[in-house]
Amino acid sequence: MEKLKSPDLVLILTGFLLILLGALILASASAVLSMERFKDPDYLLRHQLLFGLLPGLFLGLMGFFTPLEKIKKASLWLFLFSVLALCLLFVSGTGLKLFNASRWINLGVIAFQPSEFLKITLILYLGAWLIKQDFSGKNYVKTGIFPKLKSFVPFLIIIGIISILLILQPDIGTLAVIISIGCAMFFVVGTPVWQNLLIWFSGLAALGVLIKLAPYRMNRWLVFINPNLDPMGIGYQLKQSLISIGSGGIFGLGLGMSRQKFNFLPATIGDAIFPIFAEETGFLGAMLLISIIFIFIWQGFKIARLSKDKFSQIVAVGICVWIGFQSLANICSMIGIFPLTGIPLPFISYGGSHLTSELAALGILLNISRQAR
Numbered sequence: 001m002e003k004l005k006s007p008d009l010v011l012i013l014t015g016f017l018l019i020l021l022g023a024l025i026l027a028s029a030s031a032v033l034s035m036e037r038f039k040d041p042d043y044l045l046r047h048q049l050l051f052g053l054l055p056g057l058f059l060g061l062m063g064f065f066t067p068l069e070k071i072k073k074a075s076l077w078l079f080l081f082s083v084l085a086l087c088l089l090f091v092s093g094t095g096l097k098l099f100n101a102s103r104w105i106n107l108g109v110i111a112f113q114p115s116e117f118l119k120i121t122l123i124l125y126l127g128a129w130l131i132k133q134d135f136s137g138k139n140y141v142k143t144g145i146f147p148k149l150k151s152f153v154p155f156l157i158i159i160g161i162i163s164i165l166l167i168l169q170p171d172i173g174t175l176a177v178i179i180s181i182g183c184a185m186f187f188v189v190g191t192p193v194w195q196n197l198l199i200w201f202s203g204l205a206a207l208g209v210l211i212k213l214a215p216y217r218m219n220r221w222l223v224f225i226n227p228n229l230d231p232m233g234i235g236y237q238l239k240q241s242l243i244s245i246g247s248g249g250i251f252g253l254g255l256g257m258s259r260q261k262f263n264f265l266p267a268t269i270g271d272a273i274f275p276i277f278a279e280e281t282g283f284l285g286a287m288l289l290i291s292i293i294f295i296f297i298w299q300g301f302k303i304a305r306l307s308k309d310k311f312s313q314i315v316a317v318g319i320c321v322w323i324g325f326q327s328l329a330n331i332c333s334m335i336g337i338f339p340l341t342g343i344p345l346p347f348i349s350y351g352g353s354h355l356t357s358e359l360a361a362l363g364i365l366l367n368i369s370r371q372a373r
Contacts, residue, residue, distance in 0.1 A: 007064070008303060008369035014296040015362050018347035019053070021277075021289060026350055028256045029276045030269045044269060044350060051110060052352035056359030063363030068371070071364065072128045072311050079125035085114035086165045103169050113353035115166060115174045120361045122162070123181060123318035129158075130189045131310040152195050155186060159199075163206075172210055172217065173343035177326050179203055184321040185314050224339035237272065240265040241334045244275035245286070252282030269350035271342055274334050289348075290331065297324040300365055306372035316368050319361045 023045070030044035037043075063071070089102045104111040133151035159182050166175040183203075187196050211217045219234040231239040244260035247253065258279045261268045268276050278286040297320050304316035323346050330345040332338040344354050 005370050005372070007366040008299060008372075010299045011296065011303070011362075011366060011369060014292050014299065015347075015366075017292050018296065019359075021292070022348040022355075023049070023053075024255065025273060025277045025280070025348060026269060028258065028280060029261055029273050030350060031256070032261050032263070033269060048350055048352060048355065052355035053359070055352070056356040059356060059360035060363030060366075063360050064367045066367070068309075068312060068364075068367060071124060071367075075121070075124035075128040078121040079118075082114060082118040082121040083162070083165070086118065086162075089114065089165075089169060103171055110352075113351070115169070115171055115178075116351075116353040116357045118162070119174075119178065119181065119322055120319075120357050120364075122178065123185070123315055123322065123361070124364075126158075126182060126185050127311050127315040127318065130185060130314055133189070152191070155182075156199075158182075167210065170214070171342075172207075173329070173341040176207075176329070176341065177322060177343060180325045181318050181322050185318045188314060188317050189310075220339045224336065227336045237266050237340060238334075238336055241272055241275040242336065244272075245278040245335060248279040248282040248286070250283050252278070252280050252285055255280050270344055271330065271340075271349065272334060273349045274331050274345055277348070293323070293327050293346075297327075303365065303369045303372050307368055308371055312368045312371060316365060319365050322361070323358070 026048055027042070027045045030048075031041040034043040034045070035041045085105060088105055103113050103115060105114060159179065162178055163175055166172070166178065183196065183199055186199070211221055223229050223235045223238055227235065227238055227242070229235045240260060244258070244265050247259065253259070258276050260279055261276055265272050265275060274286070274289075277289060281288070300316055300320035300323070304313050304320065307313045307316060326343055326346050329338055329341045330343055330349075333341045344351050346358050347355065
């Protein structure tokens with residue numbers, strides 16, 4: 001048996017820094033809300049550590065020490081479990097509805113978000129499924145376009161079923177992340193260009209329809225086009241986000257010194273945690289965080305390129321696209337480059353479900369790095 005290498009040290013370091021920065025900024029950003037709701041400034045931070053960090057470290061260690069071949073064999077069942085959990089959201093008594101969205105399963109003691117675990121289980125399942133497919137059609141006796149659709153159509157069905165479940169919640173931000181992951185993994189296995197273009201154009205058309213059907217999505221699009229639109233109404237969050245980022249200047253106001261977290265900027269511990277970080281640490285702090293995320297993703301793609309087997313390569317790409325696209329969408333939406341999305345900043349935002357799944361993905365990526373050349 002070939003001796004495994006040590007895990008990638010750069011990936012370990014950047015992952016550790018992201019977790020540390022996440023805890024530090026959450027301690028500051030959540031203090032006001034924790035005090036108002038629970039009379040304890042550290043309540044939400046402790047909750048994140050207990051129900052996000054600890055289970056995430058456990059799953060991360062499992063992902064690191066479990067042989068990749070066993071993970072590949074279990075990928076179908078993990079994926080089916082995630083899909084079943086998504087279906088349970090619509091069963092009375094299990095789904096928890098907040099802010100007109102059914103995204104959480106309520107187990108009494110804890111509530112978790114199945115769509116966050118779907119991201120990693122979909123990556124594992126697609127990695128195992130895609131390597132078995134022949135998208136070129138060369139192995140078929142028949143010729144023409146239909147043999148090439150033999151694997152393309154099932155892929156569309158998989159993505160389509162997930163899309164329907166996410167639209168029904170609704171959770172369009174997560175849907176965008178899921179489709180980006182699926183399309184990236186589909187592309188890197190060498191699928192025909194026309195199939196990829198068809199998926200992207202179809203996805204953009206569907207997104208246009210979804211925006212048109214929901215007034216709040218249309219409002220986000222209108223604010224994206226004109227950031228100065230209705231600053232006390234539909235443009236309030238973006239306006240306050242820009243004020244928060246601008247107030248930080250070059251060096252920031254200092255950790256714990258944000259003014260916008262005092263009920264001026266909505267969702268300060270979730271989607272809008274980056275503006276609070278930028279306000280307290282300034283341009284230099286914001287660039288440091290972005291640089292760490294960039295190095296993390298760069299190193300992940302390097303591990304994918306050096307991996308010895310196709311499954312590891314595709315899974316590593318999926319994880320990197322997930323963390324990269326979600327980070328890009330979150331930060332860019334807070335500075336007005338993207339429309340507001342409502343998705344968390346990986347490793348940083350409050351939320352046990354997303355942190356747990358991200359740490360599990362980090363463990364798997366470190367596992368892959370031990371087998372890279």
